[in-house]
Amino acid sequence: MKKFKMKRENLLVLCDNLDLPPGRCKFKLKGSPAAHNGLKSISGVLESSEYMRIFIGIGHPGHRDLVRDYVIGDPDEQEWPLYGDSYRACAKAVLEICDDKLDKVMNELNRKKPS
Numbered sequence: 001m002k003k004f005k006m007k008r009e010n011l012l013v014l015c016d017n018l019d020l021p022p023g024r025c026k027f028k029l030k031g032s033p034a035a036h037n038g039l040k041s042i043s044g045v046l047e048s049s050e051y052m053r054i055f056i057g058i059g060h061p062g063h064r065d066l067v068r069d070y071v072i073g074d075p076d077e078q079e080w081p082l083y084g085d086s087y088r089a090c091a092k093a094v095l096e097i098c099d100d101k102l103d104k105v106m107n108e109l110n111r112k113k114p115s
């Protein structure tokens with residue numbers, strides 16, 4: 001960020017989220033890193049949590065003792081199509097954020113999908 005003289009509010013972080021099911025994404029302009037170690041690290045270096053993030057759902061393994069191995073492991077083969085959907089939605093969102101269409105991204109990624 002220093003090298004490119006980038007403002008913190010222009011930073012966009014893409015990260016996993018245990019609370020979202022595979023295939024779902026969510027966009028936030030800023031917020032607490034909560035229990036996400038990666039976001040804690042970024043917020044610590046920046047001394048702020050004022051940066052955009054897109055969360056990519058990975059689901060939860062069911063018990064907190066299983067989280068570490070679940071997060072660093074490979075997804076189930078049946079979930080791959082869901083991840084493909086997430087990645088396409090995130091790629092589209094990144095392009096729209098670059099075009100300053102934050103409201104559009106917020107509306108598209110944060111609306112509830114029909115079950």
